[in-house]
Amino acid sequence: MSPASPQPVIRDAGPADIDIIRDLADRIWRQCYPGIITVEQIDYMLGWMYAAEKIRSEMTSCQAHYLLISPTEAAPPAGFAAHGPGEAPGDWLLHKLYIEPAHQRTGLGSALITAVLREAAQSGAKHLSLRVNRANAPAIGTYRRHGFVVMATDRADIGGGFVMDDYVMNRPIGPDTFLTNP
Numbered sequence: 001m002s003p004a005s006p007q008p009v010i011r012d013a014g015p016a017d018i019d020i021i022r023d024l025a026d027r028i029w030r031q032c033y034p035g036i037i038t039v040e041q042i043d044y045m046l047g048w049m050y051a052a053e054k055i056r057s058e059m060t061s062c063q064a065h066y067l068l069i070s071p072t073e074a075a076p077p078a079g080f081a082a083h084g085p086g087e088a089p090g091d092w093l094l095h096k097l098y099i100e101p102a103h104q105r106t107g108l109g110s111a112l113i114t115a116v117l118r119e120a121a122q123s124g125a126k127h128l129s130l131r132v133n134r135a136n137a138p139a140i141g142t143y144r145r146h147g148f149v150v151m152a153t154d155r156a157d158i159g160g161g162f163v164m165d166d167y168v169m170n171r172p173i174g175p176d177t178f179l180t181n182p
Ligand SMILES: CC(C)(COP(=O)(O)OP(=O)(O)OC[C@H]1O[C@@H](n2cnc3c(N)ncnc32)[C@H](O)[C@@H]1OP(=O)(O)O)[C@@H](O)C(=O)NCCC(=O)NCCS
Pocket: 028, 032, 097, 098, 099, 100, 103, 104, 105, 106, 107, 108, 109, 110, 111, 131, 132, 133, 136, 138, 139, 141, 142, 145
């Protein structure tokens, strides 16, 4: 009998993990976003969205719940997600989802989406929404496969002369949410 294949391990991240999250974000963004946004915009958005104090404040206010994923129990984290309640009752937001390129297409992103859906469902959410750059075809494809559909386009001025040119995607959370096996 062959041994069971190692399962990824997801854990909650707290303030002690901020440096790990910042380091992952820096490496993943600089590998994945050139060609989608400029290097100048990558620098600007990393400085804005991943400032240690901003992440700490999101964590301590429970605005965003961060998760870290490792491919095996013994391996260091290879990606992360951040999610939390939306403004309207029943809304839940997937703020961030990033997997290191060397570990992409191995199911880690899907495992994090499933974990976020589970937590959102337990909190009574009825919809999970996210924003994704309109030029980010691989991520859009993954989200579609997980039942998300494009609800709107949104071009947001984020200062510094930059814009976020996004799709807003959304999927319902219902009784059949955990019956699919992506
Ligand atoms: C988008 C992203 C989060 C998806 O995470 P991932 O871990 O690569 O996702 P998965 O491995 O679960 O699934 C991705 C694809 O790999 C395929 N896959 C999963 N396991 C696989 C395996 N063992 N072997 C081959 N392919 C596999 C899936 O079928 C899926 O195909 P699809 O994209 O055609 O639907 C990740 O690619 C990423 O971090 N990208 C860069 C940053 C980014 O764009 N983040 C999203 C910002 S909104």
